[in-house]
Amino acid sequence: FSRTGESGSKEKIFSEMVYCLLTPQSKAVYCWAAVGELKNKGLLFKGGEEEVAAELRKVRFPNNKSLYILEARSKLPGIMHFLKQENNPLELRKRLIKDIKGYGFKEASHFLRNIGKGEHLAILDRHILRNLKTFGVIEEIPESINEKKYFEIEKLFMLFAKDLNIPPAELDLLLWYKETGKVFK
Numbered sequence: 001f002s003r004t005g006e007s008g009s010k011e012k013i014f015s016e017m018v019y020c021l022l023t024p025q026s027k028a029v030y031c032w033a034a035v036g037e038l039k040n041k042g043l044l045f046k047g048g049e050e051e052v053a054a055e056l057r058k059v060r061f062p063n064n065k066s067l068y069i070l071e072a073r074s075k076l077p078g079i080m081h082f083l084k085q086e087n088n089p090l091e092l093r094k095r096l097i098k099d100i101k102g103y104g105f106k107e108a109s110h111f112l113r114n115i116g117k118g119e120h121l122a123i124l125d126r127h128i129l130r131n132l133k134t135f136g137v138i139e140e141i142p143e144s145i146n147e148k149k150y151f152e153i154e155k156l157f158m159l160f161a162k163d164l165n166i167p168p169a170e171l172d173l174l175l176w177y178k179e180t181g182k183v184f185k
Contacts, residue, residue: 068102
């Protein structure tokens with residue numbers, strides 16, 4: 001993951017940003033395929049709302065997500081600058097949530113992990129939460145997760161990773177694999 005962030009390539013970073021915008025309530029493989037189509041058709045950096053939405057047909061909420069992509073694209077220079085200047089993953093995540101419509105804690109953490117700047121952040125999706133419950137790390141899967149609850153579960157995830165002596169980013173991939181049967185990306 002760190003190679004994406006280290007290269008500093010605007011296209012690679014924006015591709016990951018878009019991918020993480022697309023993933024809520026959608027299959028990862030369809031989201032990455034949609035990013036590929038946007039790149040192949042020259043729409044990632046130049047496509048309009050309808051053109052982008054047309055390539056998101058296998059992703060949930062394509063119209064909303066196309067708007068999020070266009071808005072994120074307009075903010076990309078400032079975000080790229082901030083990513084180069086700031087090294088604190090908590091500050092990076094907070095700024096991304098503030099600046100990118102469609103990003104919450106999970107999406108921002110996912111993006112930062114994918115560009116090598118969030119190895120110690122938890123991506124609390126349904127797969128991870130289910131496994132945390134199975135292993136007794138949490139008692140129940142919350143119906144919704146506010147900021148306080150996210151931090152609480154993230155802390156438990158980090159302690160679980162430490163107890164297992166597995167880096168958090170690797171534990172995330174391991175639990176994802178356990179749940180889905182594949183490692184994607």
